Amino acid sequence: MIFAQFMSGLSRGMMLFLIASGLSLIFGVMNILNFAHAALWLVGAYLCYTFWYLMPNAALGLWLSIFLAALSLAAVGWIIEAVLIRRVYDRELSEQLLLTYALVLIIDDLIKIVWGVEDKLIARPPLVAGPVFIFGAPLDSYFIFVICVGFGVAIGLWWFLKKTRYGHIVRAAVFSREMVSALGIPIPRIYTGVFALGIFIAGLAGAIQAPVGSITLGMDMAVIIQAFCVVVIGGFGSLLGTFVASLVVGEVYAFSILIWPEGALALIFIVTALVLIVRPWGLFGTPART
Amino acid sequence: MKRSFWLVLVFIVALALPSVIGEFWVHVAIEILILGLFAVSFNMLFGYMGQLSFGHAAYFGVGAYATGLLLLKTPLPLPVCFFISMAAAGLAALVFGYFCVRLTGIYFAILTMAFGQLIYYIIFQWYAFTGGDNGLQGIVPPGWLLNVRHYYYFTLFIVIGALVVMWLISASPFGHTMRAIRDNAERTRFIGINVRRYMLINFVIAGMFAGLAGGLLGPFNRSIAPDLCNWQQSGIPVFMTVIGGPLAFFGPMVGAVIYTLLFALITGFTEYWPLTIGLVIILVVLYLPGGVLGLVQKKWIPLHSKKLTPGPNGGAGEEI
Amino acid sequence: MKILKVEHLKKSFGGLQATNDVSFEMQPGELAAIIGPNGAGKSTFFNLLTGYYKADSGRIFFKGQEITNWAPHEIVRLGISRAFQVSNIYPAMTTYENIRQAILTKQKRTLNLFSPAAGMAKKETRELLDISGLSSFADTIAGQLSQGDKKRLELAIALGCRPELLFLDEPTAGMSAEETTQTMELVKRLNRELGLTILFTEHDMSVVFGYAQQLTVLHLGAIIAQGDPGEVRQNATVQKVYLGEEA
Numbered sequence: 029m030i031f032a033q034f035m036s037g038l039s040r041g042m043m044l045f046l047i048a049s050g051l052s053l054i055f056g057v058m059n060i061l062n063f064a065h066a067a068l069w070l071v072g073a074y075l076c077y078t079f080w081y082l083m084p085n086a087a088l089g090l091w092l093s094i095f096l097a098a099l100s101l102a103a104v105g106w107i108i109e110a111v112l113i114r115r116v117y118d119r120e121l122s123e124q125l126l127l128t129y130a131l132v133l134i135i136d137d138l139i140k141i142v143w144g145v146e147d148k149l150i151a152r153p154p155l156v157a158g159p160v161f162i163f164g165a166p167l168d169s170y171f172i173f174v175i176c177v178g179f180g181v182a183i184g185l186w187w188f189l190k191k192t193r194y195g196h197i198v199r200a201a202v203f204s205r206e207m208v209s210a211l212g213i214p215i216p217r218i219y220t221g222v223f224a225l226g227i228f229i230a231g232l233a234g235a236i237q238a239p240v241g242s243i244t245l246g247m248d249m250a251v252i253i254q255a256f257c258v259v260v261i262g263g264f265g266s267l268l269g270t271f272v273a274s275l276v277v278g279e280v281y282a283f284s285i286l287i288w289p290e291g292a293l294a295l296i297f298i299v300t301a302l303v304l305i306v307r308p309w310g311l312f313g314t315p316a317r318t
Numbered sequence: 319m320k321r322s323f324w325l326v327l328v329f330i331v332a333l334a335l336p337s338v339i340g341e342f343w344v345h346v347a348i349e350i351l352i353l354g355l356f357a358v359s360f361n362m363l364f365g366y367m368g369q370l371s372f373g374h375a376a377y378f379g380v381g382a383y384a385t386g387l388l389l390l391k392t393p394l395p396l397p398v399c400f401f402i403s404m405a406a407a408g409l410a411a412l413v414f415g416y417f418c419v420r421l422t423g424i425y426f427a428i429l430t431m432a433f434g435q436l437i438y439y440i441i442f443q444w445y446a447f448t449g450g451d452n453g454l455q456g457i458v459p460p461g462w463l464l465n466v467r468h469y470y471y472f473t474l475f476i477v478i479g480a481l482v483v484m485w486l487i488s489a490s491p492f493g494h495t496m497r498a499i500r501d502n503a504e505r506t507r508f509i510g511i512n513v514r515r516y517m518l519i520n521f522v523i524a525g526m527f528a529g530l531a532g533g534l535l536g537p538f539n540r541s542i543a544p545d546l547c548n549w550q551q552s553g554i555p556v557f558m559t560v561i562g563g564p565l566a567f568f569g570p571m572v573g574a575v576i577y578t579l580l581f582a583l584i585t586g587f588t589e590y591w592p593l594t595i596g597l598v599i600i601l602v603v604l605y606l607p608g609g610v611l612g613l614v615q616k617k618w619i620p621l622h623s624k625k626l627t628p629g630p631n632g633g634a635g636e637e638i
Numbered sequence: 639m640k641i642l643k644v645e646h647l648k649k650s651f652g653g654l655q656a657t658n659d660v661s662f663e664m665q666p667g668e669l670a671a672i673i674g675p676n677g678a679g680k681s682t683f684f685n686l687l688t689g690y691y692k693a694d695s696g697r698i699f700f701k702g703q704e705i706t707n708w709a710p711h712e713i714v715r716l717g718i719s720r721a722f723q724v725s726n727i728y729p730a731m732t733t734y735e736n737i738r739q740a741i742l743t744k745q746k747r748t749l750n751l752f753s754p755a756a757g758m759a760k761k762e763t764r765e766l767l768d769i770s771g772l773s774s775f776a777d778t779i780a781g782q783l784s785q786g787d788k789k790r791l792e793l794a795i796a797l798g799c800r801p802e803l804l805f806l807d808e809p810t811a812g813m814s815a816e817e818t819t820q821t822m823e824l825v826k827r828l829n830r831e832l833g834l835t836i837l838f839t840e841h842d843m844s845v846v847f848g849y850a851q852q853l854t855v856l857h858l859g860a861i862i863a864q865g866d867p868g869e870v871r872q873n874a875t876v877q878k879v880y881l882g883e884e885a
Binding site: 504505506510512 | 688751
């Protein structure tokens, strides 16, 4: 029972990590808090549904759909950055926030227009349909898949940021825009790339979320707030922080729902508020930026 | 001079309004007044202190629930309920603001949001006291306010009174100190101001007037739901203020008129209101920074024509 | 009684000892200067004295009252104000409002919520505008002032706090020769006529030797010489580490 709850918390935490890592990356590099991140995540889920729907009975239908959904969402992210976000780099924080907030309203309505108000359901392929038994406890095999993807993305991102040339440039941009542009690297291209990457991960997360339960309008609203909490707790721009905070929030939620179901979310907000008060730059962030 | 002319004109129109428009539009007008008051209170933080609160609806909600519960469970007269609403919202703002004013910028925005959601969840989950997600039903104003036109005048005078008080505050040394903090908080510390304490006082004032606006809502709608304190509701005063213009005292009020009228018109023929207002916001952010009143000031009022007493060596400087 | 007394003040950033065991005193009515090459720790010293940084160790007294690690606003209220090196004004407010803000704060009127500020402290504000030579810019938005006028405004704001002890961090930085003379004459007058105790830092050696009665030389965060201008000029260490570079 405890173990099952732990695994459910772990898969929840991984889902949060997939969303929050992109959010944190975008904020760390571009200094823009993307309210629309979870709305785009939801678009990823719907896109996955559509691709899956168009590929009846294909053996690899779901897996291909997940990949296609993430890829198309990256393109959407690319366009949003190039058309809208780029115009507000030099604006005030409030204007940037409002712009992405307005995107939430627009995207949510567009979802309604395109996919309608009915919930969507994806039938899982047999591989991940049934429970698996670990230590005698029945576990949703799809959860295992979610957890694997979460770890995979975490390792992939870490490898990208630490080991590749582009990763080094992105990490340098977190600390100083001037330095990077002094190196002769065009900042707008980095920003577009980072934004598209962040949205790609959000799309991947959304697509993976799709077969978990049914896809419902408004799912994004609860998720964005929790993703904010994760990013705050971990520290803006810190991959490790986001990873740890995701797991903490996922587990706190999973266990408090057993003990005190009404207080689960409230508890997360209290933790977030505490971190903000004591260490505004988060558990793993650096206090440089305030 | 020009401004007082416009204010008198708006006042006369506001007085005459209910006798020329239908009941639906009187409802809309009341909503404009209530949300306008809410937005002006929000702008005490945003426009005057320079901090974006994304949890201001929490104090609106606390005020709404205070008056709602008092009307349902006690025989207290309505004005007393409003005072208690203001006190309750002010108390909540004092407790949460104590922590919020330690932060600025994005951290301030997120912390106000986290506390706002906390208040929302408390109200949402506390069935025994707040009715949970059922909200409160059957909040009936006293008999003399049952007529919607009477409630309109009642709201009009309360809102005008509140606006006068907030206007006085904005023109007082305290109000100027808030502007100073927005302009340069560090300098303000080094002329001897305890910046956090002043920000906290302002936070409480803003919370109290949001609470008053919330108090007006229950007896008008006859019901309240927890949704009116969540973060989506907190976005409404932000929208109004940005549309109307955060740097003008009446900016949020102008924004409230535009937003609410637009809402009433658009929802008449499409359900896609969020899409519409989202597009409006993007257009305003991209092409109308400073909002409607910002545009008016830029176009028709010569820059920096602030009226001050002419200096002893006056003449060489800017025009008076 | 000493107006300012500093005992064994220390502050380091990472491995860098920015203020290294500095002990320092000022008599009421003194006009003194702190000099030293770039990075000698002059600004850090001011920042410690005005509460901008917290000291690692050591004590600071103002008129016998210990003020070590007090918050900036508490120190200002006691009677110490400062003008910053990079002008630190209210760029969106008018020159008049900039100065009035400091005066209203000193007059303890900033918690007044309901009377209009417009009519307050007119006389005092105009007086300060006049003294600092900014009268003709009263209604100019401060952000649009010239660099030199911004520095003058910076000084006027510091004076608006009605200090007994005034710290000026390079008060003439970025000024023309003529503006520099004007400003330093004003500083001298404030010292002579109002009896203000003033401590300033300065790059221009002619200014330092022309105006300061007492000199303190900082090098790598520590005091290497102290005395009147004549003594300091003769000091061998000073000539080696500092004046030598200037020549």
